Amino acid sequence: MANLMDDQRARAFGRLVGRINQRLIRDIAKRQTLIGDISHAQKMVLVLLKVEGSRISDLAKRMYVSKQAVSKTVQELEIKGLVTRKPDLADKRAYIIKFTPQGIKIVEDTLVYFSEIEGKLKEEFGDDQFDDIIRHLVALAKFMDPDGF
Numbered sequence: 267m268a269n270l271m272d273d274q275r276a277r278a279f280g281r282l283v284g285r286i287n288q289r290l291i292r293d294i295a296k297r298q299t300l301i302g303d304i305s306h307a308q309k310m311v312l313v314l315l316k317v318e319g320s321r322i323s324d325l326a327k328r329m330y331v332s333k334q335a336v337s338k339t340v341q342e343l344e345i346k347g348l349v350t351r352k353p354d355l356a357d358k359r360a361y362i363i364k365f366t367p368q369g370i371k372i373v374e375d376t377l378v379y380f381s382e383i384e385g386k387l388k389e390e391f392g393d394d395q396f397d398d399i400i401r402h403l404v405a406l407a408k409f410m411d412p413d414g415f
Contacts, residue, residue: 290383291309293379293383294376294379297375297376297379304346305339305342307331307335307339308339308342308343308346310339311325311336311339311349312343312348312349312369312372312373314329315349315363315364315365315369317364317365317370317373319352319362319363319364320362320363321354321357321360321361321362321363322336322337322340322360322361322363323360325340325363327413328413328414340363343369347366347368348365348366348368348369348372349363349364349366349369350363350364350365350366351363352364384396387399
């Protein structure tokens with residue numbers, strides 16, 4: 267007989283979102299052709315980095331860590347050839363972090379994976395229900411993370 271607390275945990279919002287997130291992370295990791303391990307912090311920078319570039323201070327704010335921690339993580343990603351760091355022309359004290367061509371390839375590969383997952387979800391739920399799911403997820407993301415993109 268199932269434990270009531272386990273039943274509650276299984277239906278808990280955070281746990282459901284976590285299960286989906288873990289599956290996505292596992293599948294993306296299997297597909298990527300990165301040499302060496304990528305730390306959680308490095309993945310977070312890659313996820314939060316905008317294609318047009320982001321400041322270290324903005325990444326730190328989104329990650330809830332210090333600018334020094336993000337700077338160290340960016341340096342590690344630079345060594346791996348995934349990002350570059352250039353002075354910000356608008357603020358000489360700041361740097362703009364951008365994807366390298368190798369980093370953009372990872373973004374493109376991830377988007378292909380997301381498209382494949384969306385195709386499978388449309389097969390499972392139908393186009394209308396899938397569109398409803400996306401609409402609700404967008405609203406939820408805006409509510410939970412209004413500063414996200």
